Amino acid sequence: MLDSLHYDDFVPHLKSKFQLRAGHQTWEAELVEVTDKSPSPKQEQFALQFRAPLDAPPVQTLFEIEHASLGTGGMFLVPVHRDAHALYYEAIFNRPRS
16 A cells, blocks of 8 residues: 555655564664655656664565554665664655556
C-alpha cells in the first residue's frame, strides 16, 4: 500500500516514525524530508528521506515499512548518507499521474 501513495499523502507525516524491516531485523526510522520533484502536471516525482539508527544495514533493498496511519508495504530504499548519529535512506517515486 505505501508504494501506491502520493506526495500529498506523505507530507502530513513528516517527522513521524516508521518501522523498517529487512529479514528478521527491525529498525525505527523517522521521515525527515519529503521533496516534490514533479516536472509536469502529467508526471509525479517525489523523494522521501528517512533517518535510521547507525546499526541499520547500509544496503539498498526492498524494506517492509509500517506506519501507524499510512499502513504497511514494501519500499525500495537506498542508503544515501551517514553521519555520526544516523544512516539516511532515500526512496524515489516517478510515475505518470492518473
